[in-house]
Amino acid sequence: MKPNSHPPIGKLVDIGSHQLHIYPTGEGSPTVVLEPGGMNWCLDWHLVQTEVAKFTSVCSYDRAGFGWSEPGPLPRTSEQIATELHTLLSKAGIKKPYVLVGASFGGHTVRIFAEKYLDEVAGIVLVDARHEDLDARMPPAWGQMQRSGRSMYQVMGFAARVGLLKLLGKLMGEKADPPILKKLPAELRPTYLEVGYQPKFFESNLAELDAVAESDAQVRAAGNLASLPLTVIRHGIPEMFARMPVEQAEQSEKVWQELQADLATLSSNSRTLVAEQSGHGIPIDQPGLVAEAIKQMFERCF
Numbered sequence: 305m306k307p308n309s310h311p312p313i314g315k316l317v318d319i320g321s322h323q324l325h326i327y328p329t330g331e332g333s334p335t336v337v338l339e340p341g342g343m344n345w346c347l348d349w350h351l352v353q354t355e356v357a358k359f360t361s362v363c364s365y366d367r368a369g370f371g372w373s374e375p376g377p378l379p380r381t382s383e384q385i386a387t388e389l390h391t392l393l394s395k396a397g398i399k400k401p402y403v404l405v406g407a408s409f410g411g412h413t414v415r416i417f418a419e420k421y422l423d424e425v426a427g428i429v430l431v432d433a434r435h436e437d438l439d440a441r442m443p444p445a446w447g448q449m450q451r452s453g454r455s456m457y458q459v460m461g462f463a464a465r466v467g468l469l470k471l472l473g474k475l476m477g478e479k480a481d482p483p484i485l486k487k488l489p490a491e492l493r494p495t496y497l498e499v500g501y502q503p504k505f506f507e508s509n510l511a512e513l514d515a516v517a518e519s520d521a522q523v524r525a526a527g528n529l530a531s532l533p534l535t536v537i538r539h540g541i542p543e544m545f546a547r548m549p550v551e552q553a554e555q556s557e558k559v560w561q562e563l564q565a566d567l568a569t570l571s572s573n574s575r576t577l578v579a580e581q582s583g584h585g586i587p588i589d590q591p592g593l594v595a596e597a598i599k600q601m602f603e604r605c606f
Contacts, residue, residue, distance in 0.1 A: 310495040312372040314346070314365075319391040325372035326365040326396050330357030334401045334426040334606060336598055337393065338364040341408030341431075343457075343509050345371035347496050351487060352405075352587050355595035360602065363398055365389070369508025371499055380511040382412035382519035383420075389413060390421055401426035403598060407587055409434050409512070412523045415570075419526035427533035427601050428571075431586050431594060432579070435563035436520040442559055445552040454513055461506030484588045533605040534571035535597050538564040543583035573605075 314327030327346050336356050338349040346364035356362040367385055368376025376388060393402070403426050406414035411433025418425045439447070482500075485493055512519075538561065545553040545560075568574045577597055582589035 310499050313492075313495075314363075314372075315396070316372065317392055317396045319388055319395060322368060322374040322376045324365060324368065324374070324376075324388065324392045326363055326392055326398070327353075328361065328363040328396070328398060329353060330359075330361045332360035333399060334360065334403050334602075335399050336360060336362040337389070337398070337402045337404050337414075338362065339389070339404060339406040339410035339413045340364070340367065340370070341406075341410050342512060343505075344407065344410075345500060345505075347371070347488065347492060347500065348484060349587060350492065351484070351591035352594045355591060356598055359599055361399065363393075363396075365392060367508070367512075369504045369511070371505075375504055375508055378511060379515040379518065380508065381515045381522060382409075382416050383522045385413045386416040386420060389417060390424075400424045403427045403429065403601065405429040405431065405594070405598065406433055407431040408584065409516075409519075411567075412436075412519050415523050415529070416526050418529060418532060422532070425532065427535075427605060428529065429535045429537065429594070429597055429601065430567055431537045432539045432564070432582075432584050433536070433567060435567060436524040437566075438559075438563060439517070439520070441563065443548075443552040443555050445548040446556055449547060450513075454510065457506050457510055457513075460501075461503055461510070464501060464506060465503040483585060487588065528569075529571040531573045532571050533601055534568070534574040535601055536564060536568045536574060536576045537579055537586060537594065537597055538576065539582050539584055539586060540578050540580035541583045 312325050314325055316323045316325050338353060340348055345366045349364040353362050353364050366373035401424055404414035404417060411430045414428055418428060485496060488496060542557040545556040548556060568576045579586045579590045579593055587594055
């Protein structure tokens with residue numbers, strides 16, 4: 305990527321060990337903080353952020369090594385990520401309190417953040433979030449799928465470093481486009497591809513995967529959320545297990561939904577919504593539902 309060919313849409317903030325990118329929009333309180341899922345960054349929240357900015361302050365950001373952010377120190381555990389997010393919000397002058405919205409792996413970050421800085425958190429929304437017992441409960445095909453994915457990230461990281469990924473994208477055309485691309489404003493599409501798929505993106509994702517067992521242990525130790533307002537949004541379409549053998553896919557979906565129900569027990573003040581038209585990528589498939597869930601939390605609790 306050529307320097308300044310796609311400048312940050314937000315601002316870079318020095319948090320001590322490295323710089324992180326944050327993109328604040330809207331006005332009002334509490335401030336909504338959008339935590340990306342695995343292999344996601346700020347532009348994956350763009351559709352949700354656009355809607356939320358209509359009624360309050362909201363910010364998305366790039367975890368270390370993703371998007372415009374610099375890589376951060378190892379290991380890339382959820383506790384490390386939550387600590388860096390807290391420093392980022394403070395140094396960027398983002399007003400408290402925060403409603404934290406965590407998608408998939410990002411659910412770990414917001415739960416640990418709430419445990420560490422409870423007096424700064426007004427509520428949490430978990431969007432098809434990872435559960436700490438997921439790997440232990442899933443059938444063998446889940447582990448095989450995870451290992452295959454890791455190998456793919458290694459190959460794609462190498463391809464990105466030597467320029468093959470960009471060439472492959474040109475050869476495949478629209479078939480290679482991520483699902484969100486057509487839904488983004490036209491002016492952001494080249495930025496998504498150029499900034500999103502740098503070599504550091506794959507390296508940082510692998511670093512998070514390397515630390516996922518430790519992250520699971522950290523969020524397990526964080527405990528529950530007492531009476532903190534909590535909304536759990538779970539997927540309605542079981543597409544994330546489509547590559548598994550049918551029986552194991554059905555078992556995986558059952559386990560996932562049971563664990564989503566368990567997440568709803570983290571707070572005595574919780575509600576659950578089902579994204580009927582979505583697979584795992586709810587912020588892309590049904591951004592309006594996520595924004596409305598946040599708005600309803602505001603109306604119910606603040």
